[in-house]
Amino acid sequence: MRQVILDTETTGLNWRNGNRVVEIGCVEFVERRPTGRTFHTYLKPDCQFEQGAQEVTGLTLEFLADKPRFEEIVDEFLAFIAGAELVIHNAAFDVGFLDHELSRLGPQYGTVSGHASNIEDSLLLARKQFPGQRNSLDALCKRLGVDNGHRQLHGALLDAQILAEVYIALTSGQEEIGFGSADGVDAPVEAVAVQLDASRPRPRVAIEDEDLAAHEARLEKLRKKAGKAVWDQWLVPVDEVAA
Known part of the structure; x- marks a missing residue:
């Protein structure tokens, strides 16, 4: 456009x-x-x-x-x-x-x-x-x-x-993420059934220190602008994670 x-x-x-x-x-x-x-x-x-x-x-x-x-x-x-x-x-x-x-x-x-x-x-x-x-x-x-x-x-x-x-x-x-196809026409999506085993441990993703630092810097910028960041409500205290 x-x-x-x-x-x-x-x-x-x-x-x-x-x-x-x-x-x-x-x-x-x-x-x-x-x-x-x-x-x-x-x-x-x-x-x-x-x-x-x-x-x-x-x-x-x-x-x-x-x-x-x-x-x-x-x-x-x-x-x-x-x-x-x-x-x-x-x-x-x-x-x-x-x-x-x-x-x-x-x-x-x-x-x-x-x-x-x-x-x-x-x-x-x-x-x-x-x-x-x-x-x-x-x-x-x-x-x-x-x-x-x-x-x-x-x-x-x-x-x-x-x-x-x-x-x-x-x-x-x-819409900015760009999940559309290269020709601009969205391809049909086929539903796939996935079965999850709740007894198995959830996988953990290792995050690089520089990515964590960039994420925290972005949150701090949001806190300064709006007084808070929505992300904060999902943060888990370190002692709870260790437990």
Whole structure:
């Protein structure tokens, strides 16, 4: 599956107030792995920044004065997202702005959803997974252990790269183990009856010291994040094991 993680920066919070897109950043993933392909551009907005928006992005009209307008990059942008599932944090915001930019060029350009195969909103995913908690990109980075220390200002390409890591962490699960066949089609599973002799001693697995250390380090990280690790409830005291 091809996915494009997308982010925009704008001159304000609402395109209905005349605000425009000033930056687009996209990162391509195929089968949940980065391909190295990106799309990134700054845009000349032909309008002023709203109060506060310029401080958030760090962009200025002087910097954007010689950048292309949206109509100059629209074909390249649409070709990049064509047929892909778009992953966007608070998708309604970015898609609303991009659809407005497309509408300014004429109905022949359609809408973002018409060019993509699907739009996945990572904010909605986060709200389902962490109800009642802050689910901004920064909050999710902290909660999921994604390093965003290099994020001082909002930037579309940087935020798309960070969102990619957050999205993979949000959606990682058993399907990531890769038990499917090489051609992507699951083979039929034949049930096998197994008889167990309860009187026989259970086999013990010898675990290397370095594996134990890595396991304990992972548990300690979970304890620091959540206050406890579910694994702890199955730990058996050493004296009980010896007995």
